Amino acid sequence: MKILILMAIRNLWRHARRTLLTVASIAFGLAVILWLQCILAGRNKSMIDRVTSTRTGHLQVHRQDYLKDKAIQFTFTPAENLIERLPPGAAAAPRVYLPSLISSGEQSSSIMLVGIDPVAEQKVTDIANSTKGSSYLENDPSPDCTSRQILIGKSLATFLHADIGAKLVIMTQAADGTLGNDLFRVKGIYESGSPDMDKSVAYAPINCAAKVGALQGIHELAIHLPDPRALDAVRASLTNALPPPPAPPMSVSTWKEAMPSLASIISLNDSVLMMISV
Structure with a gap:
């Protein structure tokens, strides 16, 4: 064996230029592969972080089939034991969703009005940090939603010719079959980095949105995890804590089902990463 090793080393240095060229080619190839792996892995993480920090959270609890049908009647009241199943550092925020028409008098646009708890939402998404140069929503505990505040995206504000303090009319199909409508005042303007989201999504205090849509309960409980690697384990734990019949069937979804x-x-x-690695 020793003789074979010595012969191999001697042959390598007998053609030193060819050996160095081969080593350099292999090293360059490995460097390119590692660079591509880092680029793709970083891109994946960036896309996941963006969607979970601006829209979906890592997990969501819904009535079963809500993601498929998006029926506004599919509401529920979250049980306390669901919150208790969350790991330390996790946060949850209730939401309601209302497909709506928003109008400034000059222009109108179809949007999704999202009713949120302003305080809880800050622990799940960073939408509050996107309101550069303007104000974020405040809690409105009044049953009649006296503040009637709304947060709109920059693209939507430009389209509607609306600025801070502008009055906007929201119209939507309510859960009881009537036409819900109310007058809101622009509290702030956000810029998420996604022009499509900025033009199509507006936020209001959850009780204000529920009042317009005649809703009882919530459509979604969005959950942020301190460690995304625990996604499947936390999902399984929450699924086991869902209320049994005769309660309406529920489901726990990840950001993958939501997006x-x-x-x-x-x-x-x-x-592609796997193919490159091979």
Whole structure:
């Protein structure tokens, strides 16, 4: 064995230029592979962080089939034991969703009005940090929603020619079959980094949105995890804590079910990473 090793070393240095060229080629190839792996892995993490920190959270609790049908009647009241199952450092925020028409008098646009708890939402998403140069929503405990405040995206504000303090009319199909409508005043303007979201999503205190839509309960409990790697374990724990019949059937979804197109992109990137590694 010793003789074979010595012969191999001698042969390598007999053609030193060829040996160095081969080593350099291998090193360059490995460097390119590692660089591509880092780029794709970083891109994946950036996309996941953006969608979970601005929209979905890591997990969501809904009435079963809500994500498929988006029926506004699919509301529920979250049980305390669900919150107790969350790991330390996790946070949860209730939401309601109302497909609506928003009008400034000059322009109108179709949007999704999202009713949120302003304080709880800050622990799940960073929408509050996106209100540069303007104010974030405040809690409105009044049953009649006396403040009627709304947070709109920069793209929507530009389209509606609306600024801070502007009055906007919200119209929506209420859960009881009537036409819900109310007058809101722009409290702040956010800029999420996604022009599509900024033009199509507006936020209001959850009781204000519920009043317009004649809603009882919430559509979604969004959950932020301190460690995204615990996603599957926490999902299983929450699923086991869902109320049994005769309560309406519930489900726990991840950001992948909430954003299937993004999940497909991540899966494709992971496949490319695997091919590169091989």
